[in-house]
Amino acid sequence: TWPLPEGRIEAFLQSCDRVLVLEEGEPLLEGSVRALAQKCGCKARIDGKDETLTVLGEYSTTLVLRRVADYLDCPCPVKASSPVVRELPVRPPNLCAGCSHRAVYYAVRHTFGDDAYYSSDIGCYTLGMLPPLRMADFLVCMGSSVSAGSGFARASGKPVVAFIGDSTFFHSGMTGLANAVFNKHDILVVILDNGTTAMTGHQPNPGMLQDILGEEAMHLDIESVVRGLGVTECVKVRSYNLKALHSALEDMRDKKGVRVIIAEEPCVLYARRRLKKAAAQVAYVAEQGADAQRCLEELACPAFYRNGEDVAVDENLCTGCMVCLQVAPKAFKARKRA
Ligand code: SF4
Ligand code: SF4
Numbered sequence: 001t002w003p004l005p006e007g008r009i010e011a012f013l014q015s016c017d018r019v020l021v022l023e024e025g026e027p028l029l030e031g032s033v034r035a036l037a038q039k040c041g042c043k044a045r046i047d048g049k050d051e052t053l054t055v056l057g058e059y060s061t062t063l064v065l066r067r068v069a070d071y072l073d074c075p076c077p078v079k080a081s082s083p084v085v086r087e088l089p090v091r092p093p094n095l096c097a098g099c100s101h102r103a104v105y106y107a108v109r110h111t112f113g114d115d116a117y118y119s120s121d122i123g124c125y126t127l128g129m130l131p132p133l134r135m136a137d138f139l140v141c142m143g144s145s146v147s148a149g150s151g152f153a154r155a156s157g158k159p160v161v162a163f164i165g166d167s168t169f170f171h172s173g174m175t176g177l178a179n180a181v182f183n184k185h186d187i188l189v190v191i192l193d194n195g196t197t198a199m200t201g202h203q204p205n206p207g208m209l210q211d212i213l214g215e216e217a218m219h220l221d222i223e224s225v226v227r228g229l230g231v232t233e234c235v236k237v238r239s240y241n242l243k244a245l246h247s248a249l250e251d252m253r254d255k256k257g258v259r260v261i262i263a264e265e266p267c268v269l270y271a272r273r274r275l276k277k278a279a280a281q282v283a284y285v286a287e288q289g290a291d292a293q294r295c296l297e298e299l300a301c302p303a304f305y306r307n308g309e310d311v312a313v314d315e316n317l318c319t320g321c322m323v324c325l326q327v328a329p330k331a332f333k334a335r336k337r338a
Pocket of ligand 2 (some may be wrong): 097098282283301302303304313317318319320321322323324325
């Protein structure tokens with residue numbers, strides 16, 4: 001819808017007597033369509049925002065049905081009080097199957113347990129707040145994980161692990177890191193670098209190789225920025241490599257001062273849709289028992305499901321990250337995707 005396809009809208013307007021613009025938020029399209037109609041001398045009547053469809057909130061199906069029925073002067077098929085769907089299954093917010101953040105959170109929980117405070121930030125990784133991962137004890141605002149985490153470490157004397165994504169780090173995390181170095185704080189910062197701005201739809205950020213038009217960009221290297229801000233203890237790991245993650249976490253746990261782990265792995269949705277990379281293998285349960293149950297309960301990948309007493313993997317959801325094979329090597333094996 002933007003830039004406005006003026007030719008198509010004009011042709012459409014010329015074929016109508018009345019036009020109803022349905023858009024959430026401010027009447028941007030409505031105003032532009034009115035201006036275009038006036039410019040091209042179109043006589044169609046244009047309606048949009050009114051007392052039913054306001055600039056506030058989201059437009060539910062019921063709300064739009066009511067407005068369209070009213071507009072067409074016909075009975076509305078949905079009564080004001082009747083719910084469209086009576087019962088929905090409970091579905092808590094969750095990281096995608098195969099999300100690299102889950103692997104990092106699993107490794108952090110196994111290294112620090114309940115002995116640390118976990119400072120979170122704004123991004124997909126906030127979804128790790130619920131059990132069993134429980135990786136967000138507090139979240140103040142965008143870019144605050146390092147600065148708020150530094151304060152918690154100073155006030156409590158307990159270990160603090162702060163999580164921040166690559167785009168949030170560039171947006172407003174670098175200042176907190178500079179201050180943490182300057183003030184000699186004691187904090188472990190885990191930069192979850194999934195190579196994109198996943199939460200809001202894969203928009204470019206300064207760490208990416210391409211800009212929004214797909215052209216080569218002057219991207220910033222996170223490790224160079226971190227070291228440039230004065231951090232000397234900085235290591236890079238692949239998020240899907242649990243052994244390397246554990247070893248980096250244990251090493252950093254025993255150190256003092258500002259330490260940074262950069263955990264790299266592209267967001268699986270971004271890898272599949274934009275980078276055209278999809279794993280050729282999927283996981284399956286080769287041996288039922290305590291290990292498979294433990295993996296289901298502790299890693300809790302959404303591709304797992306219970307089949308009676310057994311644990312099973314939904315092949316349609318499994319992305320082939322192979323993290324469950326590292327958590328429970330006897331229980332899970334890989335096979336070629338059908
Ligand atoms: S969109 Fe990407 S980063 Fe976000 S939860 Fe899904 S896999 Fe993880
Ligand atoms: S390989 Fe295992 S952890 Fe990864 S998506 Fe598949 S079932 Fe989930």
